[in-house]
Protein backbone atom coordinates (compact mmCIF):
# COMPACT_ATOMS: atom_id res chain seq x y z
CA UNK A 38 0.00 0.00 0.00
CA UNK A 39 1.15 3.50 -0.75
CA UNK A 40 -0.37 6.90 -0.26
CA UNK A 41 -0.08 9.78 -2.69
CA UNK A 42 -0.23 13.30 -1.33
CA UNK A 43 -1.84 15.52 -3.94
CA UNK A 44 -2.06 19.30 -4.03
CA UNK A 45 -5.68 20.34 -3.70
CA UNK A 46 -5.10 23.40 -5.84
CA UNK A 47 -3.20 22.24 -8.91
CA UNK A 48 -3.49 18.49 -8.52
CA UNK A 49 0.26 17.88 -8.57
CA UNK A 50 1.47 14.76 -6.86
CA UNK A 51 3.70 16.05 -4.12
CA UNK A 52 4.81 13.00 -2.23
CA UNK A 53 4.36 9.30 -1.92
CA UNK A 54 4.28 7.64 1.45
CA UNK A 55 4.94 4.00 1.99
CA UNK A 56 3.21 4.20 5.32
CA UNK A 57 0.97 6.61 7.04
CA UNK A 58 2.76 9.32 8.89
CA UNK A 59 2.08 12.87 9.82
CA UNK A 60 1.25 15.11 6.88
CA UNK A 61 3.31 17.80 8.57
CA UNK A 62 6.35 15.51 8.47
CA UNK A 63 5.76 14.88 4.79
CA UNK A 64 5.39 18.54 3.99
CA UNK A 65 8.31 19.77 6.05
CA UNK A 66 10.92 19.40 3.23
CA UNK A 67 8.67 21.49 1.03
CA UNK A 68 8.16 24.28 3.53
CA UNK A 69 4.49 23.32 3.49
CA UNK A 70 4.24 24.64 -0.05
CA UNK A 71 3.36 22.84 -3.21
CA UNK A 72 6.57 22.51 -5.26
CA UNK A 73 4.55 22.79 -8.43
CA UNK A 74 2.28 25.82 -7.93
CA UNK A 75 3.76 27.35 -4.79
CA UNK A 76 0.49 27.30 -2.95
CA UNK A 77 0.91 27.17 0.80
CA UNK A 78 -0.72 23.97 1.85
CA UNK A 79 -2.70 23.32 4.94
CA UNK A 80 -3.83 19.82 5.82
CA UNK A 81 -7.31 20.60 4.54
CA UNK A 82 -6.07 21.80 1.16
CA UNK A 83 -4.60 18.66 -0.21
CA UNK A 84 -5.76 15.14 -0.44
CA UNK A 85 -4.30 11.72 0.03
CA UNK A 86 -4.99 8.94 -2.37
CA UNK A 87 -4.51 5.48 -0.96
CA UNK A 88 -3.57 2.80 -3.42
CA UNK A 89 -2.98 -0.87 -3.05
CA UNK A 90 0.01 -1.97 -5.10
Ligand SMILES: [Zn+2]
Pocket residue numbers: 044045046047048049071072073074075076
Ligand atom coordinates in the same frame (compact mmCIF):
# COMPACT_ATOMS: atom_id res chain seq x y z
ZN1 LIG B 1 -0.04 22.79 -6.30
